Amino acid sequence: MDITVNGRFLSVAADPETPLLYVLRNDAGCKGVRFGCGTGHCGTCMVIIDGKAVQSCDVPVSAVAGKSIQTVEGIGTLEQPHPLQRAFVEEQAAQCGYCITGIIMSAKALLDANKNPSDDDLKEALSKNLCRCGTHQRIVRAIKRAAVEMRKL
Amino acid sequence: MAENTARRKLPGSLETNRKLSQWLDINADGTVNMRPGKIEIGQGILTALRQIVAEELDVNLNRVKVVTAVTAMSPNEGVTSGSRSIEESGSAFRYAAAEARELLLARAGAKLGATLEQLSVSDGVVCARGGASVTYWELTDASLLDREATGEARPKPPAQHKIVGTAAPRVDIPRKVAGLPVYVQDHEPSGMLHGRVSRPPSYSAELIGVKLDDVRAMPGVVAVVRDGRFLGVVAEREEQAIRAARRLAREAKWSEKPTLPEMNPRYLLDWPEKTEVISEKKGAAASAGREFSGEYTRQFLAHASIAPSCATAQYDDGKYTVWTHSQGIYPLRGELAPALQVPPEDIVVRHVEGAGCYGQNAADDVALDAALLARAAPGRAVRVQWMREDEFAWEPYSSAMVVKTRATLSDDGRISAWHLDVWSHGHSSRPGRADDGTNLLAALHLEKPLKRAPAANPPLPGGGSHRNAIPIYEFPNQRVTNHLVPDPPLRVSSLRGLGSQTNVFAIESFMDELAVAADVDPIEFRLRHLVDSRARAVVEKVATMANWKPKQQLAGNLGRGIGFARYKNLAGYMAIIAEVELAETLRVLRVWSAVDVGQTINPDGLINQMEGGIIQAVSFVLREEVKYDRERVTVRGWDDYPILSFAEVPQVVVGLINRPELPAVGAGEGQQGPVAAAVGNALFNASGVRLRDMPFTRERLLAAMAA
Known part of the structure; x- marks a missing residue:
């Protein structure tokens, strides 16, 4: 296949x-x-x-x-991170980090389709993702930061 | 003359790992290796420990490399738990690095012909007053740290700190967000096979029979293992192992018995117990007053790590290598040895980071699974990850609990007598905690099972079931009794906060009920009974942060409540105010918190830990309970054990009180009880409904509102 x-x-x-x-x-x-x-x-x-x-x-x-x-x-590498990956580092938006890559992909699909998402759009886009460490508000901050950066591109 | 052989007591884990070279290498290539025995579980500990080493050595943070824990090389620091890493590992590194710096300066002084007072250090470059200089990297050799620590080197006073106390970014986050293979789940030695275990359907299930031949014939299957009730497969590909394990489960015939109690924590009140009075105070005869009582419960809680537990093992010529996210590599090795029937020296246990575990989940159990399956495929590594349903059905939970309280409220609005009784199972089944036997799951399922160890209960002052059962408030008459129920119906072990979640929930709910009875604002009522100035400071700070107004009633269906505790009665102080809304469901909208953990090593790391602990604690109190019937645990997936979603998490604000002059204590735990109580108290403030049984499910709310 x-x-x-x-x-x-x-x-x-x-x-x-x-x-x-x-x-x-x-x-x-x-x-x-x-x-x-x-x-x-x-x-x-x-x-x-x-x-x-x-x-x-x-x-x-x-x-x-x-x-x-x-x-x-x-979408990016350690040396050349995607704006989302960079924003997650800048906001220190991880604890254990196991959920983060999946969340970044949900966020990327959202931001590719909608450059200026509302808070409700964000929650909807993340409705399939769980985070057990309780890093939610940093994650949301990081996605918003990335959205700003991506609009500048 | 007889030499004085009494050994000096050394700080933290240096006491039991006394050689400096166990902790640090100063390398000629301009780097420093540090070897913590503690491990990263998403709490940012390695970043904080690096800050301590860089600070004391006077080198830049990026020179310090962390060597991951492995048996036979790393210092034995027991288990990474109980928020003790900053105290145990942090103190050890602080003194080891300070002593290493002194040794380097002594060599530099000899080389430069200068006295110690004439030397200064910047990023490993030692300068004499005249301008001559030499670097650590030129001065170092193998003999430098090949000596026992004296503990006499003086760490820097906090006022001189340049790295400790700053929000140094976490070292692990860039690799994690890039998706690099950082977790034990991603570890893949070449030629690796995949294993899966087919667990019994319930604790009591006995294997009547199983047909192995058809499973052996499945595509990719390398081995099928049956040893007593332990059934497992090894296959070339992961999906082949999963399919074969599912088939194996269908081929097995079991007989089950209804051995579990009704799903109500009050069964604890009727089971055999060991009773111990843990605090008794008899002051002036209790004055006249009104009597009040309360009863508070919670169900079994799951760790519910986002990542099912995982390990990889390889068996070569009678020896094992195990890659694991266990929180204690040496204790795990100690219990793997009898289960595998080899001496501990024939097992190397290597730590590889896992996902957040929040206590002992199945990390240790799956390590034995992997080793048992690797034995059936010698020479090739075997990776085992538990399926989600196994993690929910078989992880060791946090014990169900019941707390009863009784108090006398005197006419002057003070509590004159306080009684608290707590019923619970033990709160630790970690390897190495029991004198005899084991709790490694597979070891109990083998044809020749090992003896099951009783659940241990960490002793006071930290305590396990009785953690935070003794109130921090000053009452003239007091009696606190621990009723330890030794034989749990479900597997139990440590979960973030241990018994403190329920004990503080009970104490802080009851304090609120008494404040209402006394017609006093709940914050004023607490301060009335609090002497400790640090305790008063966090309560006052959180009240200011939330703009708390005495006896305030918010508009609509909103309410606010407070919860407070000093974790273990000897570590961090945390005060919480929650704001809730009672509409279709109960929602927590905002949480304010004030925290004092002594000296702050990394403020952003501390805030991250607080935010996480608070959000998880809201999830605990609103949602979480392990469901079971009389035979089986019935939780299989996230639908059966819902946790807070992105749409439901509160906004959290953290206020820090930094006390650089005081020892740093951990911040990973302690939020659980104050948050639970603050939410319960806020619900009462919003609606007049008092819930004393956790979790606060919709069914419970409706029942309480109808009553």
Whole structure:
């Protein structure tokens, strides 16, 4: 089966029913996509597929053949972070950080579609993401900061 | 002459790990290695410890590298828990680094022909008054720190601090937001296999039979393990391991018994207990007054880490390597050894960071799972991550609790007598805490099971079930009794705050009820019974922050309440005001908090910990309870154990009282009880409804409002 991850073509020897999550982590090496529940309830495995935020634990790999999949590794790096990643560092918007990459992907899908989101838009965009450490208000601040930066681009 | 062999008592964990080279290396390449035995769990501790080392050595923060904890190399600092890392590891590093600096200065003085007073240090460059200089990196060699600490080096006075007390950014966050493989869940040695365990359906389930052949024949399956009630698989690919484990679960036939009590914490009142009076004061004969009483409960709580627990293990020639997010690598090794039937020296336990755990979750359990499965696939690493349903069904929970209070309110509006009784199971099942036996889950399920250790209850003054059961207020007559119920129906261990959440909820709810009875504002009523000036200061500060007005009644369905405690009665002071709205549901809109944890090492790290502790504590009190029937824990996923969402979290404001002259204590815990009480008191202020059973679910609210 052939998929495209962060612009890179990948041929995968997995059963078609395999959740995309395991293919991304174990075949594509995208460890920033994380297992949290396997049932689409927590958002730690969020990726962007054709512009939409999608929980990769909930999608069989067969359903994404031919589609463009973006993971957190595809939006920026340690050396050249995406404005969202930079804003999360500037706001120190993480405690354990396990949920953060999924949240960044939800936020990116939002900001790509809506450059000036309201607080309600933000809450709606994050309604699939859980954070157990209680970092919510810093996370929201970081996304707002990134939105300002991205409008300048 | 006989040498004086009495050893000097050294600060913090230096006492038990006395060699300077266990803690620090000064490297010729211009870097410093520090080796904490404590571990990062999202609390920012490594950043704070680096600040301490850089401060005492007079080097820039970016020179200091952290070496992650591993058995046989790192100092044995026991467990990272109880908000003790700043005290134990922080003190050790402070004195070790101060002594390292003195040793370096002695060498520099000899080299430059200068006295100590003539030397100054800036980022590792030692300058003599005349201008000659030499660097730490030229002065260092292997012998420098190869000696026992004396504890005599004097750390800097706080007034000279340039790095400690600043909001140094966390070292780990850039890598985390970039999605780099930083967690044990991401660790992948080459050739790694995937393992999964098929747990019994309930604690009491006995295995009647299981067919293994069909599972063995499934695609990618490398091994199927059955040892007593322990069933597991190893496969080439992760999804293959998951499918095989699910199939294995379907192939297994179990018999179950109804061994669990009714889902009401009051079962504790009827179970066998050990009773101990932990505080008794008999002052002047109680004056005439009115008697009041209360009864407060909470259900079992789950840690509910966002990441199911995970470990990787490899078995080669009779020896094991285990990568784990356990909070205590040495104690874990000590309990893995008998379960694997090898001496501890044949196991290397390496810490790799995990997600936030907030206490002992299944981190230790999954380490044994991984080792048992690795034994079935020698020479290749085996990674095991628990499935979400296993984490909810099998993690060690925080004990259900019941607290009863009784007080006499004298006619002058003061409490003249106070009684408090607390019923609970123990609050720790960590490896190394019991004298005999273990609580590692798989060890109890093997064909030849190890003996189950009783749940331990950390002793006072910190306490476990009785943590914060003794009020900080001054009452002339007082009796506090701990009723420890030794045999829990569900697995139990430590969760952030231990028993303090319920004890403070009870004390602070009851204080509010008594304030109402005395017709006194709740803050004034507390101050009336508080002598400790630091306690008074946080209460007064939070009142100012929230612009609290005595006996204020807010418009609409809004209400405000206060909760206060000094964590463990010996650590941080925290006062909380919550503002709630009672509409369709009970919502917490805003929380103000004032905190005094002595010297602040990193103010932004402290605020981050406070915000997180507060939001999680709101989730505890509004939502959280482990559901079970007479046979099984019935929580399987987030639908069964909802936590606060982005749309529901309150706005949190944190006010710091920094006391640079006082020792720094931890801030990771202590919010739980004051927040629970503040929310309950705010609900009463908004509606006249008093809830004494946690969590404050919609059903409970409706029932209380109808009553």
